[in-house]
Amino acid sequence: MTEKLDQLRNSVGPLQQDVIDGLASGSLNRRSFLVRGSVVGLSAAFMGSVLAACGSDDTSAPATTAGGSGDTSGATETTAGATETTAAAGGIKEGGNLRIAAQRPGSELDPISMDNLGSYTPVVTAFEYLCGPGEGAALAPMLATEWTPNDDGSEWTFKLREGVTWHSGGAFTSADVVATMDRLSVEGGKLAAYLAPGSTTAADDFTVTMKLNTPDGQFPYNVCHWNPQTVITPADYVAGTTLDKRPDGTGAFKLDSYDAATTAKFSRNDAYWGGKPKLESLEFIFSDDIATQVTGLQSGAADVIVQLSVIGGEAILNNPEQFTVTAIRGAAHRQLWMNVREGTFTDVNVRTAIALAFDRQALVDTALGGKGDVGNDHPIAPVYEFFDAGLAQRERDVEQAKSLLDAAGKAGLAITMHVPKLQEIPQLAELMQSQLKDIGMDVTLNVESTDTFYDRWCKVYDSKTEPAGCDGGEEFGIVDYGNRGVPDVYLVKAYATGEWNSAHYLSADFNTAVKDYQAALTLDDRKEPVSRIQKIANTDVPYVIPYFYNGLFATAANVTGVVATGLGHYYCDKAGFTA
Amino acid sequence: MSRYLLRRLGSAVITLWLLATIVFVVVSVLPSNVGRQILGPFAPQEQVDALNHRLGFDRPIIIQYLQSMRRVFTLNFGESYTSGAPVNDVIFPALWRSGKLALLAFIMTIPVSILAGIIAARRQDKLSDRAIVNLGLATSSIPEFVSAAVLLSIFCVHWKLGKAFANPPDGATIVQQLQYLWVPALAMAITYFGYLARMTRAGVISAQHSDYARTATMKGMSSSQVMRRHIMRNALAPTITVISVQIGYLFGGIIGVERVFNYSGLGSTMLIAVGKRDIPVLQGAVLLVGIIYMFSTLAADLLIAALNPRVRLEVSK
Numbered sequence: 047m048t049e050k051l052d053q054l055r056n057s058v059g060p061l062q063q064d065v066i067d068g069l070a071s072g073s074l075n076r077r078s079f080l081v082r083g084s085v086v087g088l089s090a091a092f093m094g095s096v097l098a099a100c101g102s103d104d105t106s107a108p109a110t111t112a113g114g115s116g117d118t119s120g121a122t123e124t125t126a127g128a129t130e131t132t133a134a135a136g137g138i139k140e141g142g143n144l145r146i147a148a149q150r151p152g153s154e155l156d157p158i159s160m161d162n163l164g165s166y167t168p169v170v171t172a173f174e175y176l177c178g179p180g181e182g183a184a185l186a187p188m189l190a191t192e193w194t195p196n197d198d199g200s201e202w203t204f205k206l207r208e209g210v211t212w213h214s215g216g217a218f219t220s221a222d223v224v225a226t227m228d229r230l231s232v233e234g235g236k237l238a239a240y241l242a243p244g245s246t247t248a249a250d251d252f253t254v255t256m257k258l259n260t261p262d263g264q265f266p267y268n269v270c271h272w273n274p275q276t277v278i279t280p281a282d283y284v285a286g287t288t289l290d291k292r293p294d295g296t297g298a299f300k301l302d303s304y305d306a307a308t309t310a311k312f313s314r315n316d317a318y319w320g321g322k323p324k325l326e327s328l329e330f331i332f333s334d335d336i337a338t339q340v341t342g343l344q345s346g347a348a349d350v351i352v353q354l355s356v357i358g359g360e361a362i363l364n365n366p367e368q369f370t371v372t373a374i375r376g377a378a379h380r381q382l383w384m385n386v387r388e389g390t391f392t393d394v395n396v397r398t399a400i401a402l403a404f405d406r407q408a409l410v411d412t413a414l415g416g417k418g419d420v421g422n423d424h425p426i427a428p429v430y431e432f433f434d435a436g437l438a439q440r441e442r443d444v445e446q447a448k449s450l451l452d453a454a455g456k457a458g459l460a461i462t463m464h465v466p467k468l469q470e471i472p473q474l475a476e477l478m479q480s481q482l483k484d485i486g487m488d489v490t491l492n493v494e495s496t497d498t499f500y501d502r503w504c505k506v507y508d509s510k511t512e513p514a515g516c517d518g519g520e521e522f523g524i525v526d527y528g529n530r531g532v533p534d535v536y537l538v539k540a541y542a543t544g545e546w547n548s549a550h551y552l553s554a555d556f557n558t559a560v561k562d563y564q565a566a567l568t569l570d571d572r573k574e575p576v577s578r579i580q581k582i583a584n585t586d587v588p589y590v591i592p593y594f595y596n597g598l599f600a601t602a603a604n605v606t607g608v609v610a611t612g613l614g615h616y617y618c619d620k621a622g623f624t625a
Numbered sequence: 626m627s628r629y630l631l632r633r634l635g636s637a638v639i640t641l642w643l644l645a646t647i648v649f650v651v652v653s654v655l656p657s658n659v660g661r662q663i664l665g666p667f668a669p670q671e672q673v674d675a676l677n678h679r680l681g682f683d684r685p686i687i688i689q690y691l692q693s694m695r696r697v698f699t700l701n702f703g704e705s706y707t708s709g710a711p712v713n714d715v716i717f718p719a720l721w722r723s724g725k726l727a728l729l730a731f732i733m734t735i736p737v738s739i740l741a742g743i744i745a746a747r748r749q750d751k752l753s754d755r756a757i758v759n760l761g762l763a764t765s766s767i768p769e770f771v772s773a774a775v776l777l778s779i780f781c782v783h784w785k786l787g788k789a790f791a792n793p794p795d796g797a798t799i800v801q802q803l804q805y806l807w808v809p810a811l812a813m814a815i816t817y818f819g820y821l822a823r824m825t826r827a828g829v830i831s832a833q834h835s836d837y838a839r840t841a842t843m844k845g846m847s848s849s850q851v852m853r854r855h856i857m858r859n860a861l862a863p864t865i866t867v868i869s870v871q872i873g874y875l876f877g878g879i880i881g882v883e884r885v886f887n888y889s890g891l892g893s894t895m896l897i898a899v900g901k902r903d904i905p906v907l908q909g910a911v912l913l914v915g916i917i918y919m920f921s922t923l924a925a926d927l928l929i930a931a932l933n934p935r936v937r938l939e940v941s942k
Contacts, residue, residue, distance in 0.1 A: 154709045288709065306708045307719065307889035308792045331790055333887045345781040345789035497900030
């Protein structure tokens with residue numbers, strides 16, 4: 047280790063040293079180093095110095111404003127996180143109204159209780175997070191300019207950005223952050239698992255410290271865009287206040303008007319801390335289906351669409367001269383759940399047989415046009431640094447599947463599969479139905495609107511009756527999971543006893559592995575429990591995970607600089623129309 | 626005439642009450658926990674119970690029914706379960722949008738179809754008659770959403786002469802609004818053209834063969850005078866009745882066209898409300914459509930009476 051690197055290493059805490067050590071030893075590549083470094087609060091400049099000290103040819107720092115970067119010529123791919131369309135030669139024109147075809151809000155614009163992408167979009171356009179999207183899965187400063195853990199990751203200190211003003215006037219200060227965190231920490235709140243009310247304290251107007259319930263080396267991921275409800279709202283913005291009733295925020299655009307049936311209109315915030323946006327205004331045009339959005343982009347009625355499916359999006363994907371399509375490689379996936387507690391799927395042989403029925407590469411090729419990674423019946427995506435590639439990939443084996451069904455006394459099993467009418471899922475269900483037929487199963491599809499489907503999936507969360515979990519849903523179906531920077535949501539909510547555990551899966555070994563993973567403070571420490579998690583989930587098969595799909599979003603060719611995350615965020619502070 | 630009007634209005638109130646009662650019964654028998662519906666599957670049961678109490682869903686069914694009737698007759702439907710907005714703020718803008726689209730569709734279709742029906746009747750069994758009848762059969766047999774999708778592809782995507790998203794921006798002038806609405810209105814007009822043209826044709830043919838038309842002709846009136854003064858006044862009655870029924874349908878039933886053009890009219894509003902089980906919005910929208918049906922049929926009856934002295938006499942009795 048060079049003297050310079052030693053100096054840099056000794057100037058930071060143990061969690062940050064671990065990331066530097068990972069780069070020095072070669073266990074982290076440049077990309078992973080920038081991601082991990084951003085999470086534990088290493089500044090862009092500091093990481094550039096570390097890369098230089100390690101002799102890296104590319105010492106460029108990651109993005110430091112709200113937005114990452116990605117290659118976007120034609121249909122291109124970025125990794126695990128946010129992506130943006132890059133500025134074209136000739137620059138961006140001043141002004142213009144950017145029209146984004148977005149999902150219709152499904153609930154009130156309440157920052158705390160919102161629960162769907164459509165509602166996220168207007169809220170997260172007005173309000174911002176402590177940490178924002180950086181390059182790939184990295185975090186970048188947003189309302190916090192830097193963050194530092196203590197030695198064991200049980201306490202995190204955030205330095206807040208000075209000079210930020212609310213749209214309604216008045217300065218953004220630590221009081222706003224403390225009040226927001228307290229609102230999110232009450233029982234049932236989005237941060238209740240991490241923070242207790244009163245555990246966020248302000249040292250001064252621009253410094254807050256959060257004392258966690260248990261140490262967490264990745265805590266900033268919980269106060270960033272990956273946890274949409276953690277937007278920072280004014281101190282007196284009590285629970286139940288909605289954005290349309292009381293427009294406010296610190297974001298680059300201010301809400302002017304909102305009609306849940308048609309549009310949300312924003313005008314630029316000239317006082318934005320990141321500089322005055324180029325665009326004059328933003329308009330989110332709400333609709334209910336992808337086909338309408340595709341037609342809107344094709345006809346020029348919209349400039350941007352997100353969550354494009356390969357099936358149904360051919361007109362956009364096959365027209366690179368008029369449209370730019372960006373693929374975000376990440377951890378978003380589909381789960382085929384099977385109720386392991388009661389009914390048809392209590393026997394692991396039945397579940398394994400079903401898992402063995404699928405030709406996953408064929409599913410990826412047909413349903414996604416090849417834009418995805420094959421899944422192996424666990425929620426750890428290949429893009430995660432701690433992914434264990436050593437676990438054998440489950441391959442299609444029709445004969446073994448048939449014999450397992452026979453052994454379980456379920457030969458010729460007839461069952462209904464419940465699926466939402468969402469993106470490519472109905473087509474995926476048809477492909478699965480066809481492949482399951484090969485092992486003798488007779489699957490009937492029940493495809494229904496997302497308005498009612500989620501009652502089939504996980505009707506009610508019962509926290510009072512042990513074991514706690516969702517209850518009242520169907521025993522067999524496909525559900526969607528969006529992209530996340532870390533897999534904690536999947537692990538805790540879908541597998542460990544949690545509110546999205548539609549398989550009713552309960553495994554002490556699995557839960558121990560998850561706890562070990564969450565308690566691990568360094569990347570190396572996380573690898574072993576993650577390996578266990580993969581193996582247990584793959585063996586117990588409460589869910590078949592056929593693939594991890596790339597999020598696709600498309601813009602008209604003359605639009606540049608839009609940062610999309612696949613979770614309802616469209617950061618347009620650097621966006622505009624090309625000259 | 627005033628007695629007739631009063632009688633019709635009284636009958637309208639009874640119809641409204643029946644409609645509101647049917648909506649209430651249907652909603653009440655649906656297996657749904659309203660509080661759970663609003664707060665979602667993960668809300669604590671205590672909060673769900675408290676909300677059900679606040680909304681009155683824990684009260685006896687008769688009390689709920691009376692509250693429902695009060696909402697109907699005061700036109701105050703409460704708040705939307707999903708957005709929290711007053712229902713009137715949801716349904717009346719949607720009604721206004723549906724009204725604009727329906728009006729444009731009628732302006733496009735009524736004169737053309739009546740004219741086509743008259744031409745077809747005057748040239749019965751000739752080439753032009755066959756052409757109009759067959760064209761009408763063809764257009765009315767195509768579902769609205771199919772013609773909407775085809776027109777969208779041609780005029781909005783390919784030629785870019787119309788707008789794929791038909792909601793005009795706030796503050797749009799009438800001309801700008803027409804740019805947004807003409808393609809979906811054309812889709813609706815195409816569908817109704819055949820129906821109205823055939824109704825007009827049948828009415829005119831029937832009137833042409835009537836005694837009074839023959840008498841008028843024998844008295845020496847020109848064929849255009851006979852057509853204007855005698856045939857049309859009688860022949861249009863069924864067409865007007867059909868139009869009045871279609872008004873209600875156009876306000877609430879053009880869901881396919883609204884979906885294709887991402888237009889937020891009353892049909893889409895009802896569809897979304899059904900999907901989300903947003904009962905207050907659904908109840909308000911259904912009753913609004915019912916009211917429109919009643920007023921449009923009343924207006925049609927009055928118009929027919931104005932056109933036809935025999936009907937006017939019966940109405941005055």
